[in-house]
Amino acid sequence: MTLELRGITKRFGTLVANDRISLTVEPGEIHALLGENGAGKSTLMNVLYGLYHADEGEIFLDGVPQRFAGPGDAIAAGIGMVHQHFMLVPVFTVAENVMLGNESTGIAGTLDVDAARRRVREISDRFGFHVNPDALVENLPVGVQQRVEIIKALSRDAKVLVFDEPTAVLTPQETDELMEIMRQLKESGAAIVFISHKLREVRAIADRITVIRRGAVVGEASPTASNAELAALMVGRPVELTVHKEPAKPGAEALVVEDLRVVDDSGHVHLDSISFSIAAGEVLGVAGVQGNGQTELTEAILGLQHHVEGSIRLEGRELVGRSVRRVLDAGVGLIPEDRQVDGLITGFTIAENLMLNRSRSKPFNRMGTIQRKVLEQFANEKLVEYDVRAPGIAATAGQLSGGNQQKVVVARELSRDLRLLVAAQPTRGVDVGSIEFIHKQVVATRDKGVPVLLVSTELDEIAALSDRIMVLYRGRVVGIVPADTPRETLGLMMAGERPEGSAA
Amino acid sequence: MSTTTEIPVPANAEGIGTATSTRGLLKTPILFAVVTLLVLLLVALKSRRGETTFRLAVDTDLFELPEVAVSSTAGTTTMVVLLAVCTAVSAVLVSRGRRTPLWLIAVFSVFAMTGFLCWAAAGEAVPVIGLLGGSIALAVPLVFGALGGVLGERAGVVNIAIDGQLLFGAFAAALIGSMAGSSWGGLVAAMLAGAMVALALGFFTITYFVDQVIVGVVLNVLVIGLTSFLFSQVMAENPQGLNNPPHFSRIPIPLLGEIPVVGPVLFRQTILVYLMYAAVAVVAWALYRTKWGLRVRAVGEHPKAADTVGIKVNRTRYTTLLIGGLIAGAGGATYTLVAVPQFGREMTDGAGYIALAAVIFGRWDPIRATLAALLFGFATNLSGVLSVLGSPVPSQFMLMLPYIVTIVAVAGLVGHSRAPAADGIPYRKD
Numbered sequence: 001m002t003l004e005l006r007g008i009t010k011r012f013g014t015l016v017a018n019d020r021i022s023l024t025v026e027p028g029e030i031h032a033l034l035g036e037n038g039a040g041k042s043t044l045m046n047v048l049y050g051l052y053h054a055d056e057g058e059i060f061l062d063g064v065p066q067r068f069a070g071p072g073d074a075i076a077a078g079i080g081m082v083h084q085h086f087m088l089v090p091v092f093t094v095a096e097n098v099m100l101g102n103e104s105t106g107i108a109g110t111l112d113v114d115a116a117r118r119r120v121r122e123i124s125d126r127f128g129f130h131v132n133p134d135a136l137v138e139n140l141p142v143g144v145q146q147r148v149e150i151i152k153a154l155s156r157d158a159k160v161l162v163f164d165e166p167t168a169v170l171t172p173q174e175t176d177e178l179m180e181i182m183r184q185l186k187e188s189g190a191a192i193v194f195i196s197h198k199l200r201e202v203r204a205i206a207d208r209i210t211v212i213r214r215g216a217v218v219g220e221a222s223p224t225a226s227n228a229e230l231a232a233l234m235v236g237r238p239v240e241l242t243v244h245k246e247p248a249k250p251g252a253e254a255l256v257v258e259d260l261r262v263v264d265d266s267g268h269v270h271l272d273s274i275s276f277s278i279a280a281g282e283v284l285g286v287a288g289v290q291g292n293g294q295t296e297l298t299e300a301i302l303g304l305q306h307h308v309e310g311s312i313r314l315e316g317r318e319l320v321g322r323s324v325r326r327v328l329d330a331g332v333g334l335i336p337e338d339r340q341v342d343g344l345i346t347g348f349t350i351a352e353n354l355m356l357n358r359s360r361s362k363p364f365n366r367m368g369t370i371q372r373k374v375l376e377q378f379a380n381e382k383l384v385e386y387d388v389r390a391p392g393i394a395a396t397a398g399q400l401s402g403g404n405q406q407k408v409v410v411a412r413e414l415s416r417d418l419r420l421l422v423a424a425q426p427t428r429g430v431d432v433g434s435i436e437f438i439h440k441q442v443v444a445t446r447d448k449g450v451p452v453l454l455v456s457t458e459l460d461e462i463a464a465l466s467d468r469i470m471v472l473y474r475g476r477v478v479g480i481v482p483a484d485t486p487r488e489t490l491g492l493m494m495a496g497e498r499p500e501g502s503a504a
Numbered sequence: 505m506s507t508t509t510e511i512p513v514p515a516n517a518e519g520i521g522t523a524t525s526t527r528g529l530l531k532t533p534i535l536f537a538v539v540t541l542l543v544l545l546l547v548a549l550k551s552r553r554g555e556t557t558f559r560l561a562v563d564t565d566l567f568e569l570p571e572v573a574v575s576s577t578a579g580t581t582t583m584v585v586l587l588a589v590c591t592a593v594s595a596v597l598v599s600r601g602r603r604t605p606l607w608l609i610a611v612f613s614v615f616a617m618t619g620f621l622c623w624a625a626a627g628e629a630v631p632v633i634g635l636l637g638g639s640i641a642l643a644v645p646l647v648f649g650a651l652g653g654v655l656g657e658r659a660g661v662v663n664i665a666i667d668g669q670l671l672f673g674a675f676a677a678a679l680i681g682s683m684a685g686s687s688w689g690g691l692v693a694a695m696l697a698g699a700m701v702a703l704a705l706g707f708f709t710i711t712y713f714v715d716q717v718i719v720g721v722v723l724n725v726l727v728i729g730l731t732s733f734l735f736s737q738v739m740a741e742n743p744q745g746l747n748n749p750p751h752f753s754r755i756p757i758p759l760l761g762e763i764p765v766v767g768p769v770l771f772r773q774t775i776l777v778y779l780m781y782a783a784v785a786v787v788a789w790a791l792y793r794t795k796w797g798l799r800v801r802a803v804g805e806h807p808k809a810a811d812t813v814g815i816k817v818n819r820t821r822y823t824t825l826l827i828g829g830l831i832a833g834a835g836g837a838t839y840t841l842v843a844v845p846q847f848g849r850e851m852t853d854g855a856g857y858i859a860l861a862a863v864i865f866g867r868w869d870p871i872r873a874t875l876a877a878l879l880f881g882f883a884t885n886l887s888g889v890l891s892v893l894g895s896p897v898p899s900q901f902m903l904m905l906p907y908i909v910t911i912v913a914v915a916g917l918v919g920h921s922r923a924p925a926a927d928g929i930p931y932r933k934d
Binding site: 051070081086087088091108152 | 802
């Protein structure tokens with residue numbers, strides 16, 4: 001089935017999320033939609049899927065104009081979507097999730113679960129998925145959950161398949177497997193839309209590439225185009241994709257973690273036997289698939305975890321057992337993994353957010369009173385220094401784009417006298433321009449002699465910034481390897497395989 | 505990569521994600537121990553003389569079971585021993601990391617109750633049939649209310665307004681039943697009244713995203729005010745014509761009603777009780793075995809996922825809430841169409857909140873919630889029966905019994921329960 005979008009325009013208030021976007025996807029073709037976060041890719045797909053209604057423009061399937069009042073209509077027309085955030089009910093079984101909305105029933109509306117099981121097995125066998133129809137979705141690994149999403153779409157006889165940032169949660173190996181599945185689907189005649197901001201993947205699999213920026217199509221590219229060309233098209237100016245940095249000049253060991261073990265309230269062990277050290281002026285990258293203990297590691301350092309055993313020493317002083325306040329006073333800076341939740345108070349102004357962790361002492365606080373003049377001056381300086389694009393320091397943090405919000409967090413953390421920087425997912429959901437800037441700041445911090453713990457699920461980011469790389473898998477250290485370790489090796493390590501000859 | 509080897513999985517790598525603490529499980533044996541001690545204290549501190557008689561039959565039975573008489577002290581002491589055994593079993597299970605099974609909790613409760621009755625009713629006869637049968641009758645509004653609550657919450661709407669649904673149902677049943685001169689008419693009116701409250705709840709919470717708890721509480725207060733006003737201004741003018749509905753009488757079911765103990769307890773009841781049995785079965789079946797039920801549960805767990813497969817989330821929530829309202833309203837009819845066919849101000853006495861507790865105690869499951877409601881009904885009836893028997897416990901304390909049972913049950917026995925993930929969260933499309 002051929003999918004054609006013609007002149008789709010979608011506005012939210014004054015914001016034009018999609019501006020006259022046109023796109024054609026032929027059967028047996030993978031068409032990549034490349035663009036930064038916030039460029040309007042997801043909005044476009046939500047229009048296609050009937051979740052949003054386009055203000056202008058039309059959708060054609062095999063030349064027939066379509067009107068989708070909701071996802072039900074889109075599904076009936078043969079469109080299937082594999083969502084970035086899986087649309088699966090965690091407490092349902094695979095079969096129940098697959099049949100939901102498309103139930104086969106017996107007498108008086110009784111569910112025919114057997115039919116759903118057969119359907120799951122049949123599709124699962126056809127593509128070699130190995131999915132148990134009776135498993136509870138919440139117990140399945142992320143990669144398998146994604147296959148359930150694919151089965152869900154295929155069980156509805158989807159002819160057009162949309163993959164929305166499908167690799168965000170996968171290991172490199174799982175990504176390769178997904179690519180293989182996508183090729184199989186393409187050969188079976190499906191028209192595939194692949195949404196991504198990852199240049200490498202787009203070039204690897206796409207037959208055609210459409211680049212969108214700020215809601216509008218800015219050009220088509222062929223998969224043979226170079227990374228630099230694609231990035232320039234995506235951002236609108238030439239971008240430096242590689243981070244320039246001098247070789248590290250590591251000093252004395254600054255942060256020493258020994259036998260760290262973190263257990264949560266319900267007794268689950270999240271980290272076990274973690275030992276590593278970071279020298280002053282060194283970046284240690286923590287690689288791993290999301291959910292392998294990275295969050296717990298950063299929280300343990302900050303004093304946010306309750307059941308911590310082992311020791312975390314910063315310049316000889318023990319941090320375990322200290323309150324968060326005292327950990328911060330010891331000179332630890334944190335760029336948290338979710339700025340909206342842990343990094344900013346979105347209803348506060350930029351100025352207020354910039355002094356959140358320093359509101360207790362001079363120069364911002366004198367005898368219990370906030371010094372507004374001092375704060376204003378400080379905030380205005382930081383706005384310029386960290387290139388925060390904002391209407392002013394009195395604007396609330398919630399009004400800013402993701403990249404600018406992150407710059408506010410970075411500005412706050414780096415403008416203190418740091419002894420350790422913990423940066424968790426510092427560029428997640430941030431535009432390429434801001435990524436460039438934040439990466440430079442991380443390197444500059446390192447060059448000032450501060451030890452940096454960098455946690456990221458983006459292997460490219462880890463490789464670009466780290467001096468050494470530690471891989472976490474299921475709460476344990478798989479190995480600590482040099483920064484120039486091949487990507488394939490790192491990928492295997494992220495899946496729990498330890499390279500020969502390395503000591504954990 | 506040929507240079508890689510499989511990471512040797514450490515012995516306790518399995519432990520990541522599977523190790524559980526016994527802290528949550530410990531609650532049950534501790535509660536058991538406390539109850540055992542309390543019963544022991546009763547015998548030890550205030551031993552009572554005489555025999556306690558348990559009457560297991562009523563006069564109209566076809567086959568009469570004999571009365572069982574035991575010495576009060578001996579009976580209670582025996583039960584204390586049995587309670588201690590149960591406590592020990594539970595403690596052993598928990599020390600092995602297993603949870604206390606439901607049947608053990610049930611057995612323990614029966615022992616505890618028998619021990620207490622042996623002590624409290626020394627020198628008297630305990631009408632076992634009346635105690636149990638009355639419990640069912642008293643539990644009817646709670647069961648209907650809890651079923652309505654389960655439905656709403658499974659679809660993602662917290663229903664604090666169960667009490668309002670019961671009260672409005674009771675009022676409508678009395679008024680319409682009297683006017684129509686038909687108890688069936690009253691029942692239908694009660695169900696519609698319950699649905700009206702549900703509609704109001706849905707209108708504010710589903711369509712306008714108002715906080716569900718607040719709307720629920722406000723609706724309860726509104727219904728109290730409205731029914732009290734209409735009661736004093738309208739009904740009081742003409743109680744004969746407007747507050748005098750014909751009531752449902754007991755209908756013994758042939759054969760089933762003749763089974764010893766079970767028959768008189770379960771099958772010599774009014775039509776409302778039989779409707780309750782049917783409602784429990786139908787709701788449980790519909791929720792777990794039908795397409796409709798699957799969709800309702802999906803909407804309560806992950807509305808966005810339901811939306812993306814073409815299910816109309818808010819429409820599903822409305823219909824489920826309305827069906828729940830119909831059921832809860834039927835519970836309200838019990839107040840005015842059964843024993844005393846007359847409406848009175850605030851006559852539900854907060855039963856809707858007990859039904860809400862039954863929803864949570866029953867972990868949002870219709871069968872478990874029904875059992876919880878039956879337990880509360882039993883506690884209520886027990887306090888009544890004991891005050892008639894002249895128990896040594898002051899009657900004010902006995903009146904507190906159902907509420908104490910509620911708190912102990914919810915806090916001590918529920919354990920870790922998981923509400924539907926989207927319960928209480930309005931669904932809006934971005």
